[in-house]
Amino acid sequence: MPTWKTVQRIARTLPETTEGPQYDKSSFRVGGKAFLIGGDGQTLSIMTDERETLLQSSPDIYESIPHHVGRNWVVVRLAHISEAELSEIMRDAWRIRAPKRLIKANPGI
Secondary structure (H helix, E strand, C coil): CCCHHHHHHHHCCCCCEEEEEECCEEEEEECCEEEEEECCCCEEEEECCCHHHHHHHCCCCEECCHHHCCCCEEEEEHHHCCHHHHHHHHHHHHHHHCCHHHHHHCCCC
């Protein structure tokens, strides 16, 4: 099961990603924009362009909360996601928020 330390390790591989506070939680940002917000140690919230697909295809991993309705965010249950899938959705979220120059300079992400 991935932990918050796993999340931090993956985030450190993403160019110009910073960790800082978001409300009473920790978040990761690129270009000043949050793409992942920590949860309670068991969950986190992450930006995605595939919200409905994730919610329908893997309801054991992904869920929505009222705060996310109408937004491109989902809650991820860390106990049910593989490290490989977590890394993939973190990279996807980074690409959504990263400035174009970073995406162009890092095509492998």
